[in-house]
Amino acid sequence: MNEVANDVAYDVELDCQGMLCPLPILKTKKVIDTMEIGKILKMLSTDAGSMNDMNAWTNQTGNELIYSTQNDGLYTYFVRKT
Amino acid sequence: MSDKPQQRKLALVASKGTLDWAYPPFILASTAAAMGWEVGIFFTFYGLVLLKKDLNMKIDPASNPAMPMKMPFGPDGFKNIDWPMPNLLTSNVPGFQSVATSLMKKTFKSKGVATIGELREMCLDAGVHMVSCQMTQEVFGFKDEDFIDGIEHGGAATFLEFASDADVSLFV
Numbered sequence: 464m465n466e467v468a469n470d471v472a473y474d475v476e477l478d479c480q481g482m483l484c485p486l487p488i489l490k491t492k493k494v495i496d497t498m499e500i501g502k503i504l505k506m507l508s509t510d511a512g513s514m515n516d517m518n519a520w521t522n523q524t525g526n527e528l529i530y531s532t533q534n535d536g537l538y539t540y541f542v543r544k545t
Numbered sequence: 546m547s548d549k550p551q552q553r554k555l556a557l558v559a560s561k562g563t564l565d566w567a568y569p570p571f572i573l574a575s576t577a578a579a580m581g582w583e584v585g586i587f588f589t590f591y592g593l594v595l596l597k598k599d600l601n602m603k604i605d606p607a608s609n610p611a612m613p614m615k616m617p618f619g620p621d622g623f624k625n626i627d628w629p630m631p632n633l634l635t636s637n638v639p640g641f642q643s644v645a646t647s648l649m650k651k652t653f654k655s656k657g658v659a660t661i662g663e664l665r666e667m668c669l670d671a672g673v674h675m676v677s678c679q680m681t682q683e684v685f686g687f688k689d690e691d692f693i694d695g696i697e698h699g700g701a702a703t704f705l706e707f708a709s710d711a712d713v714s715l716f717v
Contacts, residue, residue, distance in 0.1 A: 482657040485576040492579035523580040
């Protein structure tokens with residue numbers, strides 16, 4: 464699963480491991496704001512609630528959640544800024 | 546992101562001034578702002594202390610008997626013990642509140658939770674409207690200079706007008 468995640472090309476990486484709600488979402492928003500449209504963010508989280516939260520956040524903001532994966536408590540998200 | 550046809554709106558009342566209850570309004574407000582929503586928080590009664598420049602909230606285990614009492618340090622087995630704290634102790638032992646507050650702050654930090662000051666700063670950066678309830682401000686004797694800059698003042702009508710077309714309204 465990790466191999467697949469590593470295959471997605473990304474422009475910016477954000478490490479939110481060890482952070483709990485709402486920090487992963489707030490940090491993601493801050494970084495996305497600095498990115499150009501079309502660029503891809505890779506976000507890493509250990510927050511088990513982040514899967515639902517990232518789905519909700521991308522739904523609400525219109526940013527595109529391209530791919531997400533979970534491996535042994537590590538959640539990886541790829542978001543394209545729209 | 547801004548081409549979404551309609552901006553959603555969150556209206557919150559923050560009425561509690563303890564450390565634990567300071568979290569829900571600031572977590573919801575900062576997250577809604579990060580989703581591109583317009584957000585307003587109306588601070589009333591004990592919630593007013595959340596606007597103070599000098600944040601000094603405490604928790605009150607005596608009035609929250611379900612609060613888990615755990616240690617933020619030591620081996621996992623020790624940290625997982627939920628210490629039984631009879632009301633006799635939580636209400637009468639001098640300094641218990643301060644000790645419990647400091648333990649909860651340590652636990653929040655070690656678990657990767659933002660502080661209230663950080664969350665409030667993020668709300669201000671994101672343009673969250675913060676309104677002090679003028680009536681309770683005067684009843685409790687808080688001065689404008691006790692509070693952070695950038696807040697507004699108003700009463701029930703101010704909140705109701707803001708909330709009248711909100712998508713989500715919550716009283717905390």
